[in-house]
Amino acid sequence: MKRLNQATSLSLIGLSILIITSSLKIGVGNLQAPGPGFLGFLASILLLVLSFVIFIQDSKRGVGEKASFGWENLSKPSIIIVALCSYALIFDTLGFLLSSFILMTIMLLISSPKKWYYHIFVAFIIVNVSYLVLCKLLRVVFPVGIFRIQW
Amino acid sequence: MEFYQSILLGFQASLQPINLLFCFIGVFIGTLVGVLPGLGPTGTMAILLPITFYAPPLSSIIMLAGIYYGSQYGGSTTSILVNIPGEPSSIVTCLDGHQMARQGRAGPALGISAFGSFIAGTIGVFGLMMLAQPLVRFALRFGPPEYFSLMIMGLIILIYLTQKSLIKAISMGALGLILSFVGMDIISGKIRYTYDIDELLDGIGIVPVVMGFFGIAEIFENLEFKGIRTLYQTHIKGLLPTLKDWADSIWAIIRGTVIGFFLGLLPGGGAPIASFVSYAIEKRISKHPERFGTGVIEGVASPESANNAASSGAFVPLLTLGIPSNVVMAMLFAGLLIHNITPGPLLLKNHPDIFWGVITSMYIGNVMLLVLNLPLIGLWVQITKVPFRLMFPIIILICIVGVYTLKNSVFDIWIMIIFGVIGYVMKKCQYEPAPLVLAYVLGPMLEKSMRQSLIISNGSFKIFFVRPISAICLGIAAFLLITAITGISKKKRLEVVKELQE
Numbered sequence: 001m002k003r004l005n006q007a008t009s010l011s012l013i014g015l016s017i018l019i020i021t022s023s024l025k026i027g028v029g030n031l032q033a034p035g036p037g038f039l040g041f042l043a044s045i046l047l048l049v050l051s052f053v054i055f056i057q058d059s060k061r062g063v064g065e066k067a068s069f070g071w072e073n074l075s076k077p078s079i080i081i082v083a084l085c086s087y088a089l090i091f092d093t094l095g096f097l098l099s100s101f102i103l104m105t106i107m108l109l110i111s112s113p114k115k116w117y118y119h120i121f122v123a124f125i126i127v128n129v130s131y132l133v134l135c136k137l138l139r140v141v142f143p144v145g146i147f148r149i150q151w
Numbered sequence: 152m153e154f155y156q157s158i159l160l161g162f163q164a165s166l167q168p169i170n171l172l173f174c175f176i177g178v179f180i181g182t183l184v185g186v187l188p189g190l191g192p193t194g195t196m197a198i199l200l201p202i203t204f205y206a207p208p209l210s211s212i213i214m215l216a217g218i219y220y221g222s223q224y225g226g227s228t229t230s231i232l233v234n235i236p237g238e239p240s241s242i243v244t245c246l247d248g249h250q251m252a253r254q255g256r257a258g259p260a261l262g263i264s265a266f267g268s269f270i271a272g273t274i275g276v277f278g279l280m281m282l283a284q285p286l287v288r289f290a291l292r293f294g295p296p297e298y299f300s301l302m303i304m305g306l307i308i309l310i311y312l313t314q315k316s317l318i319k320a321i322s323m324g325a326l327g328l329i330l331s332f333v334g335m336d337i338i339s340g341k342i343r344y345t346y347d348i349d350e351l352l353d354g355i356g357i358v359p360v361v362m363g364f365f366g367i368a369e370i371f372e373n374l375e376f377k378g379i380r381t382l383y384q385t386h387i388k389g390l391l392p393t394l395k396d397w398a399d400s401i402w403a404i405i406r407g408t409v410i411g412f413f414l415g416l417l418p419g420g421g422a423p424i425a426s427f428v429s430y431a432i433e434k435r436i437s438k439h440p441e442r443f444g445t446g447v448i449e450g451v452a453s454p455e456s457a458n459n460a461a462s463s464g465a466f467v468p469l470l471t472l473g474i475p476s477n478v479v480m481a482m483l484f485a486g487l488l489i490h491n492i493t494p495g496p497l498l499l500k501n502h503p504d505i506f507w508g509v510i511t512s513m514y515i516g517n518v519m520l521l522v523l524n525l526p527l528i529g530l531w532v533q534i535t536k537v538p539f540r541l542m543f544p545i546i547i548l549i550c551i552v553g554v555y556t557l558k559n560s561v562f563d564i565w566i567m568i569i570f571g572v573i574g575y576v577m578k579k580c581q582y583e584p585a586p587l588v589l590a591y592v593l594g595p596m597l598e599k600s601m602r603q604s605l606i607i608s609n610g611s612f613k614i615f616f617v618r619p620i621s622a623i624c625l626g627i628a629a630f631l632l633i634t635a636i637t638g639i640s641k642k643k644r645l646e647v648v649k650e651l652q653e
Contacts, residue, residue, distance in 0.1 A: 008576060031610035034601070035339070036339045036343050040328075040344065043325045044325070046321070047329065051322055053318055054318055074375065076374040080374065087551070088561055088564045107543070111543065134556070141559060
């Protein structure tokens with residue numbers, strides 16, 4: 001908990017330094033004529049100061065302090081995050097139908113104790129129904145991918 | 152006369168078959184997400200925002216509004232039957248509602264909740280109608296300094312009411328502002344904070360951001376839940392409250408309505424605060440406060456009325472001033488902007504059909520909700536049994552498709568995933584997403600009004616303090632901020648948080 005909090009504060013500090021630098025580069029202007037970086041500069045200064053305070057507060061907190069949340073059930077969210085990132089990577093290459101089918105199968109497999117073929121069947125139905133509604137009825141255009149899978 | 156003509160115009164628009172259909176879809180989905188713990192109205196509205204591209208503007212807003220006030224109705228069902236609030240605004244309903252269910256009085260609890268919600272919702276809409284026109288006339292006198300100060304006040308009130316760390320809430324607000332500045336500068340036309348990523352030239356889209364924060368992050372959080380939600384096994388009978396029930400709860404409903412409506416009006420306010428405050432007041436003025444929490448019907452009637460009245464009240468600042476008072480209103484704000492309609496004083500002049508159509512649709516929606524929530528209570532009870540593990544893959548697919556269809560761009564899917572992860576981590580670290588989203592929505596307007604004010608005043612910040620409305624707003628904001636920082640109100644704030652957690 002402490003490390004995550006510190007890492008979050010440090011990320012915010014890093015982000016605010018980046019924005020401060022960019023704001024100065026594009027022009028902060030002055031009070032008579034505020035530039036495009038004016039409010040971004042002020043907001044990032046505020047973020048920098050507050051993140052620093054949070055970082056100090058977290059550093060002072062005892063190591064043995066009880067965490068206010070548990071990480072024990074983190075496996076499912078982690079798998080879903082990896083699956084979603086992979087999905088975004090293969091979406092254009094494999095097309096909507098195939099990539100969505102893979103994603104749905106993974107999500108159903110990790111969430112329910114039923115047999116694998118049941119999940120494949122459910123994933124197939126869900127993806128095809130959504131394809132029917134979106135592509136055929138609402139005329140949404142999805143990538144077909146290198147295998148050109150469509151109907 | 153003009154007032155009645157306006158109402159007629161509103162009903163003429165909202166009674167169109169397409170609008171009735173969207174109103175029904177909105178209140179139905181609202182009740183559904185209210186019943187289902189895990190996905191709130193904000194997440195649902197975010198998920199459905201892209202769909203509104205394909206619908207007429209009025210129908211879209213009617214649907215989104217329906218989701219909001221519909222969820223207030225539905226949220227009570229799980230509070231009463233499962234002791235898990237479907238919505239934050241139904242947390243207080245658990246206290247007495249579930250106790251009533253355990254005593255075999257689930258029917259009257261659900262009944263008074265639905266009737267109380269209906270009465271409060273209807274009175275709230277009436278209040279909205281009465282207040283809207285005078286406020287619009289008043290708001291037309293607002294210049295950039297007044298708008299700037301009002302937005303600052305809204306943000307500060309939201310931050311002040313935060314349940315967790317004040318510093319973290321302010322930093323979330325600052326982060327929201329920074330994110331809103333990405334893209335082209337509205338005044339000079341310069342490109343900023345894009346770091347050579349072409350997709351960021353138009354800025355970071357609101358839809359992927361809120362879908363990530365409220366849709367994906369909520370799913371991640373729910374995936375951690377390993378417990379089994381058990382439905383209290385009770386036969387629901389006698390949904391119509393008895394005369395004694397009515398006698399016990401009618402004043403609680405009226406008080407809850409008044410408190411809820413006025414708390415809903417405040418920037419930063421909303422249904423959860425209204426329900427809590429009305430419960431606390433009801434307990435304080437009761438002749439038998441010790442019985443609160445053991446299953447008294449006033450303990451259900453009051454918060455349920457308050458949260459529905461607050462959801463009507465929250466429309467007032469959005470429709471009249473163009474300022475979303477909470478995150479859900481920020482979603483509606485985004486929904487209007489998608490259709491090139493800018494909420495604010497000119498909405499009444501430029502789009503009276505939308506202005507009055509949305510308001511009158513809430514009357515119709517409240518009637519629909521009463522019909523949906525009482526005879527169909529059995530259906531909602533069954534829905535609470537649907538396991539989350541079966542729903543979340545479909546919700547994620549809807550999110551992906553919704554985001555992709557905005558610009559046919561995988562980049563938006565990335566934005567949604569990134570903000571989903573950020574939202575999840577932020578929640579873990581006790582950062583609240585609401586100030587970020589509100590600041591993100593208000594950011595461009597805030598910047599524009601501030602820079603315009605400074606240009607008008609030739610760089611003098613005095614302009615914000617010499618104009619009365621602006622000075623009052625900034626004074627309130629400064630007062631709240633100082634009391635919060637110096638710890639004067641810390642004890643009170645912590646008491647509120649503690650009671651909410653209990």
